[in-house]
Amino acid sequence: MSQHQHSHIASEPSHQPPAQGKWIAKFFGHMHNTEVWASHLPRIPGYISALAIVGVILVIASFTGPWAGSSPFKFISLLVGFLLALPALVMGGFALRKWKYAQQLRKEILDSIQWRGDENVLDIGCGSGLLLNGAAMRLTNGKATGIDIWADHSGGGNFALLMKNAQAEGVADKIHFKEADARKMPFEDSSFDIVVSSGALHHITRSLEDHDKLTREIARVLKPGGQIAMWDISHMVEATSLKLKSFGVKTEVKRTPSYLGFDMSMLTGRKTGKA
Numbered sequence: 287m288s289q290h291q292h293s294h295i296a297s298e299p300s301h302q303p304p305a306q307g308k309w310i311a312k313f314f315g316h317m318h319n320t321e322v323w324a325s326h327l328p329r330i331p332g333y334i335s336a337l338a339i340v341g342v343i344l345v346i347a348s349f350t351g352p353w354a355g356s357s358p359f360k361f362i363s364l365l366v367g368f369l370l371a372l373p374a375l376v377m378g379g380f381a382l383r384k385w386k387y388a389q390q391l392r393k394e395i396l397d398s399i400q401w402r403g404d405e406n407v408l409d410i411g412c413g414s415g416l417l418l419n420g421a422a423m424r425l426t427n428g429k430a431t432g433i434d435i436w437a438d439h440s441g442g443g444n445f446a447l448l449m450k451n452a453q454a455e456g457v458a459d460k461i462h463f464k465e466a467d468a469r470k471m472p473f474e475d476s477s478f479d480i481v482v483s484s485g486a487l488h489h490i491t492r493s494l495e496d497h498d499k500l501t502r503e504i505a506r507v508l509k510p511g512g513q514i515a516m517w518d519i520s521h522m523v524e525a526t527s528l529k530l531k532s533f534g535v536k537t538e539v540k541r542t543p544s545y546l547g548f549d550m551s552m553l554t555g556r557k558t559g560k561a
């Protein structure tokens with residue numbers, strides 16, 4: 287039987303670039319709809335890379351090709367080549383920056399946990415698998431499960447991308463996935479030794495009621511003595527920390543470097559009681 291339990295592969299996110307927006311809004315809308323935005327591994331669409339290759343060839347040809355001596359042709363070839371390569375440069379630059387940030391963040395979040403290797407780990411809103419894959423790498427005979435609902439406007443992830451990244455990071459046969467809402471998790475009480483999450487709290491919590499449901503669920507599925515590490519926008523993390531305390535999870539919050547202009551924080555903690 288497949289290790290990856292998912293009730294069905296989610297349909298493609300339905301968000302579209304703005305119909306009459308400025309070209310820059312359309313470009314960033316496009317980035318959001320591709321793996322550039324959604325993936326923690328650096329990825330750019332194949333056709334953008336192909337255009338960039340043609341662009342580089344044109345730039346080289348403007349100096350060495352038969353039209354190198356003719357200034358109008360040289361200029362046109364240089365300009366067209368540069369314009370063809372530009373989307374790959376912008377997307378590639380963004381993807382590499384995000385990858386570098388994500389690597390450091392994953393290390394910081396997972397290093398905050400005391401690992402044995404045999405834990406049952408849950409990643410809430412696992413997206414493209416940043417923490418899920420990282421947790422799987424730290425386990426020997428434990429189990430790493432990710433849940434997600436592939437919400438629209440929530441990062442653009444999907445099951446295929448999750449598995450592609452798991453393959454690329456060598457953990458495809460170690461991770462488990464369940465399509466499930468974090469506000470009502472399909473797990474028994476005290477199921478997990480470790481609960482982690484990155485960037486998902488503010489997507490899951492659209493109201494105070496959502497926040498209450500989410501934090502109750504986290505406290506419920508965590509075993510007594512179980513550990514927690516979550517990263518998100520600072521005010522969200524502060525609010526989650528307070529709520530979790532009221533449900534018997536001792537928490538601490540610390541600031542992390544800002545991301546895309548937002549103040550970010552990490553919450554760590556342990557549920558009271560003996561493991």
Ligand SMILES: C[S@@+](CC[C@H](N)C(=O)[O-])C[C@H]1O[C@@H](n2cnc3c(N)ncnc32)[C@H](O)[C@@H]1O
Nearest residue numbers: 411413434435436437440441467468484485486
């Ligand atoms: C910004 S992404 C973060 C993905 C990943 N953790 C990362 O750090 O790259 C937020 C994720 O939360 C998921 N999400 C939103 N609402 C959810 C809910 N109610 N239950 C489970 N996942 C949810 C979204 O589908 C999305 O994949």
